[in-house]
Amino acid sequence: MQDAKSRFSISREGTVSRKGARKCPPASGPGFQAQTLYFTPGPGAAAAADAPRGPQALLQPPCLPVFWDDIFRRPPERVTEAFTLFCLKDLSQERACGWLKVVGMRQGTMFARGLKRKSAEDGEDVEGGLAGTQATPSYSLQRQSLLDMSLVKLQLCHMLVEPNLCRSVLIANTVRQIQEEMTQDGTWRVLAPQAAGRAPLDRLVSTEILCRSVREQEGERPAADVGDGRTPGLVPGLSAVPSAQALRSPQSSLWEVDSSRENRGGFQKSLDQIFETLESKTPGSVEELFSDVDSSYYDLDAVLTGMVGSTQSGHGSGLQAFTAAATPPPGSSCRSDLGELDHAVEILVET
Amino acid sequence: MERELETRLRAWMEGRAESRWLEKCQWELAEPHPETTQLESVRADIISTVEFNHTGELLATGDKGGRVVIFQREPESKNAPHSQGEYDVYSTFQSHEPEFDYLKSLEIEEKINKIKWLPQQNAAHSLLSTNDKTIKLWKITERDKRPEGYNLKDEEGKLKDLSTVTSLQVPVLKPMDLMVEVSPRRVFANGHTYHINSISVNSDCETYMSADDLRINLWHLAITDRSFNIVDIKPANMEDLTEVITASEFHPHHCNLFVYSSSKGSLRLCDMRAAALCDKHSKLFEEPEDPSNRSFFSEIISSVSDVKFSHSGRYMLTRDYLTVKVWDLNMEARPIETYQVHDYLRSKLCSLYENDCIFDKFECAWNGSDSVIMTGAYNNFFRMFDRNTKRDVTLEASRESSKPRAVLKPRRVCVGGKRRRDDISVDSLDFTKKILHTAWHPAENIIAIAATNNLYIFQDKVNSEMH
Numbered sequence: 001m002q003d004a005k006s007r008f009s010i011s012r013e014g015t016v017s018r019k020g021a022r023k024c025p026p027a028s029g030p031g032f033q034a035q036t037l038y039f040t041p042g043p044g045a046a047a048a049a050d051a052p053r054g055p056q057a058l059l060q061p062p063c064l065p066v067f068w069d070d071i072f073r074r075p076p077e078r079v080t081e082a083f084t085l086f087c088l089k090d091l092s093q094e095r096a097c098g099w100l101k102v103v104g105m106r107q108g109t110m111f112a113r114g115l116k117r118k119s120a121e122d123g124e125d126v127e128g129g130l131a132g133t134q135a136t137p138s139y140s141l142q143r144q145s146l147l148d149m150s151l152v153k154l155q156l157c158h159m160l161v162e163p164n165l166c167r168s169v170l171i172a173n174t175v176r177q178i179q180e181e182m183t184q185d186g187t188w189r190v191l192a193p194q195a196a197g198r199a200p201l202d203r204l205v206s207t208e209i210l211c212r213s214v215r216e217q218e219g220e221r222p223a224a225d226v227g228d229g230r231t232p233g234l235v236p237g238l239s240a241v242p243s244a245q246a247l248r249s250p251q252s253s254l255w256e257v258d259s260s261r262e263n264r265g266g267f268q269k270s271l272d273q274i275f276e277t278l279e280s281k282t283p284g285s286v287e288e289l290f291s292d293v294d295s296s297y298y299d300l301d302a303v304l305t306g307m308v309g310s311t312q313s314g315h316g317s318g319l320q321a322f323t324a325a326a327t328p329p330p331g332s333s334c335r336s337d338l339g340e341l342d343h344a345v346e347i348l349v350e351t
Numbered sequence: 352m353e354r355e356l357e358t359r360l361r362a363w364m365e366g367r368a369e370s371r372w373l374e375k376c377q378w379e380l381a382e383p384h385p386e387t388t389q390l391e392s393v394r395a396d397i398i399s400t401v402e403f404n405h406t407g408e409l410l411a412t413g414d415k416g417g418r419v420v421i422f423q424r425e426p427e428s429k430n431a432p433h434s435q436g437e438y439d440v441y442s443t444f445q446s447h448e449p450e451f452d453y454l455k456s457l458e459i460e461e462k463i464n465k466i467k468w469l470p471q472q473n474a475a476h477s478l479l480s481t482n483d484k485t486i487k488l489w490k491i492t493e494r495d496k497r498p499e500g501y502n503l504k505d506e507e508g509k510l511k512d513l514s515t516v517t518s519l520q521v522p523v524l525k526p527m528d529l530m531v532e533v534s535p536r537r538v539f540a541n542g543h544t545y546h547i548n549s550i551s552v553n554s555d556c557e558t559y560m561s562a563d564d565l566r567i568n569l570w571h572l573a574i575t576d577r578s579f580n581i582v583d584i585k586p587a588n589m590e591d592l593t594e595v596i597t598a599s600e601f602h603p604h605h606c607n608l609f610v611y612s613s614s615k616g617s618l619r620l621c622d623m624r625a626a627a628l629c630d631k632h633s634k635l636f637e638e639p640e641d642p643s644n645r646s647f648f649s650e651i652i653s654s655v656s657d658v659k660f661s662h663s664g665r666y667m668l669t670r671d672y673l674t675v676k677v678w679d680l681n682m683e684a685r686p687i688e689t690y691q692v693h694d695y696l697r698s699k700l701c702s703l704y705e706n707d708c709i710f711d712k713f714e715c716a717w718n719g720s721d722s723v724i725m726t727g728a729y730n731n732f733f734r735m736f737d738r739n740t741k742r743d744v745t746l747e748a749s750r751e752s753s754k755p756r757a758v759l760k761p762r763r764v765c766v767g768g769k770r771r772r773d774d775i776s777v778d779s780l781d782f783t784k785k786i787l788h789t790a791w792h793p794a795e796n797i798i799a800i801a802a803t804n805n806l807y808i809f810q811d812k813v814n815s816e817m818h
Binding site for chain 1: 457483
């Protein structure tokens with residue numbers, strides 16, 4: 001465990017460096033980028049309440065020991081899109097002596113509330129909740145991984161025994177909640193529902209949409225992910241998601257060309273279909289879902305191994321292969337499908 | 352001893368919370384499950400429900416394999432003072448078998464979801480046991496005498512040669528080894544489309560209700576081919592489904608009142624006199640959400656997993672993922688008491704969602720005098736909260752404490768900071784060892800704890816009477 005408190009100093013030039021750290025470019029560590037420092041000479045809280053007026057005459061002494069923790073434990077004085085202002089206090093004299101302007105502060109939170117310190121390597125990864133800022137990159141990442149996880153859970157719940165309705169409802173509500181928030185943020189790409197009728201291919205496609213929209217969201221945010229290496233770390237132990245996505249990526253790439261079919265149905269519709277099958281009494285629909293979703297995975301696996309070389313043959317044949325797999329004879333083949341389901345589950349969860 | 356009793360009585364009468372009962376309590380193991388040693392690794396033996404009967408003489412457990420095991424308390428005898436009040440196996444029977452629903456092509460699990468005893472009306476005992484779809488009424492009778500001296504049959508039951516019969520005799524009843532016979536008297540089938548999560552016997556002893564995810568049915572104990580639907584929350588369009596029923600119970604004294612809980616954390620008290628279909632509640636108990644604690648998991652952890660009326664009938668006890676709450680039937684706005692069961696899990700909700708532990712349904716229990724409440728947690732821990740002294744204790748049901756007469760030691764989970772020697776840290780909790788089912792003897796301080804496939808029965812020898 002790193003020492004909780006470390007001093008940093010403010011030099012004459014107005015740069016901030018952590019005491020004891022190796023000489024690094026001024027005020028730029030992995031934790032933050034402090035651009036400029038404003039100093040307001042003068043005692044007392046009254047001075048602290050003043051807006052900073054720009055670089056002033058340098059302070060004496062030239063280096064002020066200030067504790068890192070103290071700054072980031074207190075709520076910031078002012079938060080704007082461009083920067084955040086923290087008030088620096090001279091602990092020895094118990095008075096405000098300056099301001100720290102921080103721009104581009106990076107965060108990594110696990111739905112944390114409040115401020116929490118986390119030390120990484122030599123620098124300090126400051127975790128903090130800037131009041132009011134929700135759509136920071138890592139929060140969206142967290143939300144996205146939660147969405148992925150929930151969708152996988154919903155998919156995996158059609159097994160041999162009838163799924164637990166309470167669990168499915170709770171997961172679906174969570175997904176809806178994320179969806180609403182993402183819609184408000186503007187990060188949710190709403191797929192226009194098409195008016196097409198209920199073709200048998202529909203279910204197959206709309207399930208694919210479920211996966212596809214998830215992958216698209218991830219693709220939209222490369223900046224946060226590149227070089228981060230945190231995606232697997234954020235969802236430790238969840239092998240289902242990467243493997244499921246690995247399965248879906250060839251699937252989606254096969255269907256990428258057919259854009260009109262992709263937009264049929266939507267996320268909401270897939271969710272509804274899941275519920276309908278959960279409650280439906282007609283044998284056909286349940287088996288359809290079984291056959292469409294799960295045995296298609298099985299077939300996907302078989303097809304992919306044979307089709308690796310033949311992807312160039314075009315999406316048409318690939319789609320036809322899936323269509324054929326999507327409509328097995330109902331009833332009698334269900335029992336054999338159950339065995340294939342086991343296989344499919346194994347593939348999905350890599351157990 | 353007498354002085355202690357006196358002071359405690361006085362304190363109780365004066366209403367002061369000085370009894371410090373929980374601290375003085377010494378829970379010791381009464382009788383471990385006799386079959387634990389051999390069958391621990393067999394998955395079918397995971398205990399899925401535990402229930403004392405109305406006198407506490409019998410304890411029924413149901414397991415995942417559809418079996419019901421009934422324990423009986425040995426009567427206290429002067430000859431063997433140490434074996435007083437211990438539970439031995441009384442009867443074992445297969446209640447439900449696995450089935451296959453051909454229409455939906457889905458298996459129906461034989462796991463016993465709930466067992467409820469009927470009030471005893473004659474020498475026989477009766478209980479209701481249910482799996483996901485079918486409820487069965489079992490009658491348990493004892494036979495300890497058999498007739499001997501038939502005229503037409505000999506001892507083995509073969510017909511006698513009539514020529515050898517020279518005189519008539521009257522058959523006499525002779526004592527025999529006790530034999531417990533269990534027979535299914537009623538099978539209440541095809542009443543539910545969804546999975547039955549709870550059953551509750553009415554105080555009128557004639558009817559009972561069964562609740563699944565979306566509907567509650569009222570049955571008469573003698574009629575198996577008909578049931579009345581009294582609650583139906585299924586939306587016209589299943590796409591609009593956002594809430595399910597999680598538990599339900601009849602009021603212990605008022606045969607027209609019952610309560611059911613939902614996955615959104617609300618409780619609805621319904622009066623059957625108001626309408627035939629009790630979709631409209633008489634009272635809605637709901638606590639407003641705490642906005643500072645809001646997260647994506649707020650709804651999931653607010654889902655009520657169990658609801659129990661107090662013995663007095665004035666209060667209700669609910670269990671959601673992190674807390675137990677006591678509600679007063681006269682106050683709908685918020686619970687009168689809230690106890691944190693394992694608040695240290697609040698920061699781990701994401702991982703618990705990932706491994707599905709967040710959907711675990713813990714049960715809760717009152718003691719006979721409604722002064723202490725109990726519920727289970729992870730790592731084979733279970734918690735008790737004294738409502739009067741506001742003290743709580745964490746105990747562990749484990750092999751270490753399975754030596755008879757060993758007194759349970761209170762456990763502690765440390766969150767960070769100072770750590771005492773025997774503390775368990777949050778990160779080393781075993782989430783596969785969960786105590787979902789607990790039961791408290793209706794009159795005495797005897798508790799039954801189901802830890803996966805082990806049953807622990809603990810007694811408080813120091814304070815055996817409830818107060």
